[in-house]
Amino acid sequence: GQQVMQIPQYQHVQEGEDFTTYCNSSTTLSNIQWYKQRPGGHPVFLIQLVKSGEVKKQKRLTFQFGEAKKNSSLHITATQTTDVGTYFCAGPQNNNNDMRFGAGTRLTVKP
């Protein structure tokens, strides 16, 4: 089964509300990556976190990597309709030889 768990599976928000998705791994990760997939599209890389406790921002998006490097979160402030899509976290497995993805959080935004 999947070793990277992600919650919630779905999130529906009103435009302007905040959104957060959480990712948890059963093992310590060397790094964690986040991807966004628009409806009908393919996953696109957003960011990579490497350091324990790391926090990175991209405009309205804030990414955090836990102190134990087993969990991560993505927070979007004041969602917009352009934020619609599925957000995936991914962590390396097998000595960094492959990436395992969480099940994703599908975000819908009501205008």
Added chain:
Amino acid sequence: NAGVTQTPKFQVLKTGQSMTLQCAQDMNHEYMSWYRQDPGMGLRLIHYSVGAGITDQGEVPNGYNVSRSTTEDFPLRLLSAAPSQTSVYFCASSYRTGLREAFFGQGTRLTVV
């Protein structure tokens, strides 16, 4: 720079048929992989390759074969298609899997009837 190119984009197969999904990248990436995406299941790794001539199994390898004769190409073969293989398939490449970002192809939507 085309990135990762997958063909075909859509395919319908009958149960028992075989076919090959093509994947090519022009970024000289060592690492390539195949994922399948099903509703609520995220992206599940089928097979991956860390370089030409080297392949390994992922989470869900049964029913699929791969080969990596060149750095650029990583085809996925369905040996005898089953309805359970109905899915969207994505090929991805990376300079260093697990350490650098992955670039995905546009996907192949496969239906097995």
